[in-house]
Amino acid sequence: MAKPSKPSTRPLCVHCGNKYGSRKTTDERIEWDEGTQPPRYTGNLLHLRDRWPHSIVVKDPGPRDGVATRKMTATRELWDGISYYVPYYPFCTLRCALGYARKAYQKEYEHVAPKHKAPNHS
Numbered sequence: 001m002a003k004p005s006k007p008s009t010r011p012l013c014v015h016c017g018n019k020y021g022s023r024k025t026t027d028e029r030i031e032w033d034e035g036t037q038p039p040r041y042t043g044n045l046l047h048l049r050d051r052w053p054h055s056i057v058v059k060d061p062g063p064r065d066g067v068a069t070r071k072m073t074a075t076r077e078l079w080d081g082i083s084y085y086v087p088y089y090p091f092c093t094l095r096c097a098l099g100y101a102r103k104a105y106q107k108e109y110e111h112v113a114p115k116h117k118a119p120n121h122s
C-alpha cells in the first residue's frame with residue numbers, strides 16, 4: 001500500500017497504488033491581431049496550450065466609437081507544474097474508496113461480530 005502523499009506531486013492512490021489526478025490549471029484569456037502569431041507567454045507557469053482560438057470583433061472605445069476591428073482570442077492554459085486536481089484524495093476514485101472501506105470494515109468486524117460480516121464484494 002502506498003504512503004499518502006500531498007497533491008504537490010502526482011499522487012498515488014492509498015488503496016490501489018495507481019497514479020491519479022489531473023493537472024490543476026488556470027486559464028488566461030489572450031488577444032492578438034488577426035494574421036499575426038499569438039503573444040509569447042512570458043510568465044513563470046508552464047504554458048500547456050492555447051485553446052479555442054477564434055476571431056472576434058472589438059469596438060474602439062475612443063472618440064471614434066463604433067469603429068470595429070477584428071482580433072483573435074484564445075484561452076491560454078497554464079499550470080504551475082505541481083498542483084493536481086484530486087477530488088477523491090487520497091483515493092483515485094470513489095470505487096477505490098469504497099473498496100478500501102469494505103476491506104477496513106471486514107477487518108474490523110470479522111473477529112468482533114461475525115454476524116456483521118458482509119458478503120464478499122471484491
Ligand SMILES: [Zn+2]
Binds near residue numbers: 091
Ligand atoms: Zn485507487
